[in-house]
Structures are given as structure tokens and as C-alpha cells.
Amino acid sequence: MKAIVLAGGSGTRLRPITHTHAKQLVPVANRPVLFYGLEAIAEAGIRDVGVVVGDTHAEIEAAVGDGSAFGIEVTYLRQEAPLGLAHAVLIARDFLGDDPFVMYLGDNFVLGGITGIVRGFAERRPDAQIMLTRVPDPRQFGVAELDSGGRVVGLEEKPARPKSDLALVGVYLFTPVVHEVIAELKPSARGELEITETLQLLLDSGRRVDSTVISGYWKDTGNVADMLEVNRLVLESLEPRQDGVVTDSEIIGRVVIEAGADVSCSRIVGPAVIGAGSVIRDSYVGPFTSIGDRCRIDASEIEYSIVLRDAAISGVGRIEASLIGRDVEVTPAAQTPRAHRLVLGDHSRVQISS
Incomplete structure (x- = not known):
């Protein structure tokens, strides 16, 4: 079995971070989201992995390399434009050959990995296998309809009136028969080759599409709230370690202080x-916070947040539920006149307390 991992796309929901950074490389617990997916694929026993890349290909390739760090062998597949999930399968056709395969969205996080579903797919061998989870607002997702026996009978992409609350999780398994369907697929109204339509056409032609409703944790880390929630979840399993220097400080609970850090x-x-290399002075760092490499936190408080590498926060009181990008400087404004001075990029989101 092979796998393709989708690591293209523009990441519009995470702007302005993703103006200069691949969305799959935004870190949770100081490791890129993409790395967790690659590890899940390796744990499932899959070694031959195609990584579909777009405009951020250089950054993705520099981070992932040849895949040996994850126990896999990586082939990079260039997608010239984000033309849909089924289009990614189309351009991976030669790489996939006649092997069954997993398609894994590189900005998704699945707690517990995919080993069980891969094993079940190999044993039962349906034409396709999908993972589903219940969501509060299915209008934002691909949605599956099941009959009374739990069989998949229909799928829709972001329906205005969903027939269920079961959303497609970003992990799909296919046999080579899917290539026949995709070869005949036409672009949707939004100009993409849709994977939900592909699955529906498999059903319409009498093919077997199995589903598994997962009760564990899944997140599409496409926005700040979900990034922070995944960061929280990963940090919950943190093993404490102190490799840096700690002086006149209080360390409570599960805390990792990397080598070269100075608290x-x-x-x-x-x-x-x-x-690593971060400096924390006269500050409070609260639960569920990841401070990246070479950051500086001085006379400030921060909690339930992600701070990317080389950022500096100095004398600004308390920060919560925030995602702070690379090389960012956060400093206090002048006391008089009382005003906020802002330099913000496109698509920024700012909340100011009065």
C-alpha cells in the first residue's frame, strides 16, 4: 500500500501566518502539524509516500527531506494549482500505479493514528473507505448520509441543508478503481475536482464505500481556534524534561525546557x-502554551497560546488564546496619548480590550 499526503493549498483561514509560511508547517507543541501525519502513516506500516506540494514546495521539501527521519521514502508531486482533492489523486496517478492507497490531508490531526483503519481496509478490501465524525455544523464539511444499517448511501460537499451531522475526516483509502472515476470527473462549480463527488460516483456505479465513525479526536487545523485546541491536546501527553537553564524560577507540572533555553x-x-535558545525573564507562561525556538518573553504573561520561532514579547501584560508568528515583536504602546498603534498585514484579526 502507498500513501499520498496533501501539503499544498494556500491556507487562507490562517492568514496572515500563511502569507509567509506553509500551513502544514505551523507547529503544535513546537512540531509541524504535517509531521504528525507522516508519523501516523509510518506507524501504519506504509513506507512509499507521495507528498503533493504547491507554491510552498521549497519550504515543505526542506522540512521533510527524503522522509528518512520518519521512516518513509518520499516522492514529491507538484500540483500547479489547488484544483481539488481528486485532482491531487489525478496528478499522483503514475506514482500510485495499481496499488491501493491512503490519502491524508497534511493539515489534519487524528488522535490515535490510522493503523486500525488501514488494517481493516486491507482485510475487508472495499473499493473505498472513509472516516467520519460528528460535528456541530456540518455545512462546513463534506457530509455523508448513512442508511439504517450504517451503509453509506450519499455524500455532499458543504451542503446548505445537511442530511446528517457526519463530516468526512481528512483521511481516505482507495483501491485503484478510483482512477477510472476521476478520469471522467468534471470540475465542480468552484472549479475543483471534488473527492465527495468521486465517492458518490463510486456509489452510483455499485462500488462499495465503507465508513468508520470515529469517536476519538480529529481536527482540521485550518484556523487559529483549532490550532490552539490541537496544541492543547498534544501538550496533554507531554513528558516533562529540563535540558535548559532555570534560575530563581518556579516550574509546575509537565514542562519541557529545551537545550539552550534560559528561564x-x-x-x-x-x-x-x-x-531551544529561548529566553524567559520575569514572566509567567501558563498551561497549554508552546514557545518556539529563540523566542524572548520579558516581563509578560502568556497562556493557551502558540508563539513561533524568533518572536519577542516584552512588557505587555497578559496574552491569551493567541497565535504569534515568526520574528514578531509585541511591545507596549506609549502611555500618552492613549491609543493603539497597529501595523497589520492583509487578513489580520485583532481584538483590543477597551
Whole structure:
């Protein structure tokens, strides 16, 4: 069995971070989301992996390399434009050959991995296998309809009136028969080759599409709230470790302080991770916070947040539920006159307390 991992796309919901950063490489617990997916594929026993890349290909390739760090062998497949999930399968046709395969969306996070579903697919060998989870607002997702026996009878992409609350999780398994369907597929109204339509056409032609409703944790890390929630979840399983220097500070709970980090006159309450080379002075770092490499936190408080590498936060009081990008500087405004001075990029989101 092979796998393709989708690591293209523009990541519009995470702008402005993704103006300069591949969305699949935005970190949770100081590791890119994409890495968790690659590890899940390796744990499922799949070694031959095609990574579908777009405009951010250079950054993805630099981070992933040849795949040996994950125990896999990577082939890069260039998608010239984000023309749909089924289009990614189309351009991977030569790589996939006649093998069954997993398609994994590189910005998705599935707690517990995919080993069980891959094993079940190999044993039962349906034409396709999908993973589903119940969501509060299925209008934002591909939605599956099941009959009274639990069989898949229909699928729709972002329906205005969903027939169920079962959303497609970003992991799909296919036999080579899917290539016949995709070869005949026409672009949807939004100009994409849709994977939901592909699955529906498989059903319409009498092919077998199995489903598994997962009760565990799944997130599409396409927005800040979901990134912070996945960060929280990963940090929950953190094993404490102190490789950096800690002076006159209080370390409480599960905290990782990486080599080269320097914490002084501060209070760190875990689960939290302080990246290599970071400096924390006279500050409070609260639970569910990831501080990236070479950051500086000075006379400030931060909790339930992600801070990317080389950022600096100084003297700004308390920060919560925030995603702070690389090389960002956060400093206090002048006391008089009382005003906020902002330099914001396109698609920024700012909340200011009065």
C-alpha cells in the first residue's frame, strides 16, 4: 500500500501566518502539524509516500527531506494549482500505479493514528473507505448520509441543508478503481475536482464505500481556534524534561525546557514547552502554551497560546488564546496619548480590550 499526503493549498483561514509560511508547517507543541501525519502513516506500516506540494514546495521539501527521519521514502508531486482533492489523486496517478492507497490531508490531526483503519481496509478490501465524525455544523464539511444499517448511501460537499451531522475526516483509502472515476470527473462549480463527488460516483456505479465513525479526536487545523485546541491536546501527553537553564524560577507540572533555553525569575505552569535558545525573564507562561525556538518573553504573561520561532514579547501584560508568528515583536504602546498603534498585514484579526 502507498500513501499520498496533501501539503499544498494556500491556507487562507490562517492568514496572515500563511502569507509567509506553509500551513502544514505551523507547529503544535513546537512540531509541524504535517509531521504528525507522516508519523501516523509510518506507524501504519506504509513506507512509499507521495507528498503533493504547491507554491510552498521549497519550504515543505526542506522540512521533510527524503522522509528518512520518519521512516518513509518520499516522492514529491507538484500540483500547479489547488484544483481539488481528486485532482491531487489525478496528478499522483503514475506514482500510485495499481496499488491501493491512503490519502491524508497534511493539515489534519487524528488522535490515535490510522493503523486500525488501514488494517481493516486491507482485510475487508472495499473499493473505498472513509472516516467520519460528528460535528456541530456540518455545512462546513463534506457530509455523508448513512442508511439504517450504517451503509453509506450519499455524500455532499458543504451542503446548505445537511442530511446528517457526519463530516468526512481528512483521511481516505482507495483501491485503484478510483482512477477510472476521476478520469471522467468534471470540475465542480468552484472549479475543483471534488473527492465527495468521486465517492458518490463510486456509489452510483455499485462500488462499495465503507465508513468508520470515529469517536476519538480529529481536527482540521485550518484556523487559529483549532490550532490552539490541537496544541492543547498534544501538550496533554507531554513528558516533562529540563535540558535548559532555570534560575530563581518556579516550574509546575509537565514542562519541557529545551537545550539552550534560559528561564529566570519566572513561573512556568505546564503543560508547556519552551523551545531551544529561548529566553524567559520575569514572566509567567501558563498551561497549554508552546514557545518556539529563540523566542524572548520579558516581563509578560502568556497562556493557551502558540508563539513561533524568533518572536519577542516584552512588557505587555497578559496574552491569551493567541497565535504569534515568526520574528514578531509585541511591545507596549506609549502611555500618552492613549491609543493603539497597529501595523497589520492583509487578513489580520485583532481584538483590543477597551
